[in-house]
Amino acid sequence: MxxxxxxxxxxxxxxxxxxxxxxxxxxxxxxxxxxxxxxxxxxxxxxxxxxxxxxxxxxxxxxxxxxxxxxxxLNELAIFVDDRDWQAQLRRIGHDLRLLALRHPNVVPLLVTRPLSTPLGLRPLGTLRPLEQILALLIAAGFSPADALHVYRAYYGFLYGHILNELQEYIVDPDENEAVLRLGLHRLPAKEFPHLRALGPVLAEYDGDVELDQGLSILLSGLATQLSGPPQQPLG
Amino acid sequence: MxxxxxxxxxxxxxxxxxxxxxxxxxxxxxxxxxxxxxxxxxxxxxxxxxxxxxxxxxxxxxxxxxxxxxxxxLNELAIFVDDRDWQAQLRRIGHDLRLLALRHPNVVPLLVTRPLSTPLGLRPLGTLRPLEQILALLIAAGFSPADALHVYRAYYGFLYGHILNELQEYIVDPDENEAVLRLGLHRLPAKEFPHLRALGPVLAEYDGDVELDQGLSILLSGLATQLSGPPQQPLG
DNA sequence: GACAACTTCTCTACGATGTAGACTTTAGCC
DNA sequence: GGCTAAAGTCTACATCGTAGAGAAGTTGTC
Known part of the structure; x- marks a missing residue:
């Protein structure tokens, strides 16, 4: 034996x-x-x-x-540094991170909270890898290091914000999703929260994926035009 | 006595x-x-x-x-529902919330984390008030309720993302700010984190206020043009 | 095989935490 | 004074992280 x-x-x-x-x-x-x-x-x-x-x-x-x-x-997140189309890459990474968060919703508070209590240099290396890799990606795509950092900040900020937002509205119990939501809203005093209560149905139809994608579109094109120097498109 | x-x-x-x-x-x-x-x-x-x-x-x-x-x-946050210039209002609120977060950095994890474990309708009312008021603001400015919700989501998502980002880089001990930062970065293996290490000086100069403002500009103008119906400017 | 050195795992114990339930004190009113 | 309800306290318990000493298991050398 x-x-x-x-x-x-x-x-x-x-x-x-x-x-x-x-x-x-x-x-x-x-x-x-x-x-x-x-x-x-x-x-x-x-x-x-x-x-x-x-x-x-x-x-x-x-x-x-x-x-x-x-x-x-975070190790589940794959970043390909060599892709020259930085917008496409950031968009894909964004969707990947969103899915990661949906797969591990209970870990998101950690993702978001632990860096707040640990100075950058003392964090677990695996945590910093995405940052480093995205910087590499952006720099390889033609950004100056400082601009790469700006892009990263705006991008990652938006991304985490979206994820928090989406998870807030996502009810953990998938069965009760709509029921609990409305039940919840029902409890709100009608006089103080008219708009929120009226939005019940709309809230229930939330599609995080397209919402994220629209936000990314706005952000990425905005970043591309705002930052003067760097390349707009890697096309001929 | x-x-x-x-x-x-x-x-x-x-x-x-x-x-x-x-x-x-x-x-x-x-x-x-x-x-x-x-x-x-x-x-x-x-x-x-x-x-x-x-x-x-x-x-x-x-x-x-x-x-x-x-x-x-959150009650410290003032929102004026009657202002018709929604972009200016959202910009101001954004800066206010940022300052609030800097004033109470230790509360930010709560702000961000507690809604994740409480369905919308069951949250403390004071927590929902900003949402309701911003919806009111946007609807009063001419958005449809559904569009108002979209704007809110993109806006608040970005805002919370920015705040998390900024607090991550902000070192709690103001004296040691630069020192600790570099000391921290120093510990990173040079081969794996070349870009991050090189950015030490740039990281130390982070100005969260202008970073936020630029992000808001991108976002707000993007939202204004993306959503077809609603008013661009309350002028003329 | 025997022994030694080292790593891994277990046991026991301690102080701190949230909070239930029964009690005592206090405040307001006749 | 006395009565009632609210406010505050006391005691007790289960559960938590983890220190420290030891037991069990593994590996290398003869």
């Missing part, structure tokens, strides 16, 4: 050797399934069939664990 | 009657001064010279206390 290499035997997800990967995966799974508050050291230990304290080999503390999770999620 | 009406006697901030206002003010002060984690029931009780349990008269639980704080902060 000794399985010398890796594969565990019968009794469930038991004693395979832990690793940072395994721990972070389990953590992400847990967060996706039950939310951030469910991710306690004890609970995660239990999920892995280990003593909670064993986790401290793979993350210095709970905060580091959270950082690991955000890092892992 | 009996002071019949209100004013406490010598020994420090003692036994004045509590109220929701007083509690929330103290909570906000605490958060501003020492951050969100410092806001525990026990600590706040101590700050008010009261038993922690007394706070539950004024907020159902800790989450409700946090909601109260965000509500209180």
């Amino acid at each position: 000794t399985s010398p290499n890796g594969t565990t035997n019968s009794s469930g997800p038991r004693k395979a050797r832990l690793s940072r990967e395994v721990v972070l995966s389990a953590a992400l799974e847990l967060v996706d399934a039950e939310g951030l508050e469910a991710l306690t050291m004890r609970r995660l230990g239990q999920e892995l069939g280990r003593d909670p304290m064993s986790l401290y080999r793979y993350a210095a503390n709970r905060a580091a664990l959270l950082d690991g999770v955000t890092e892992r999620v | 009996t002071s019949p009406n209100g004013t406490t006697n010598s020994s420090g901030p003692r036994k004045a009657r509590l109220s929701r206002e007083v509690v929330l003010s103290a909570a906000l002060e605490l958060v501003d001064a020492e951050g969100l984690e410092a806001l525990t029931m026990r600590r706040l009780g101590q700050e008010l010279g009261r038993d922690p349990m007394s706070l539950y008269r004024y907020a159902a639980n800790r989450a409700a206390l946090l909601d109260g704080v965000t509500e209180r902060v």
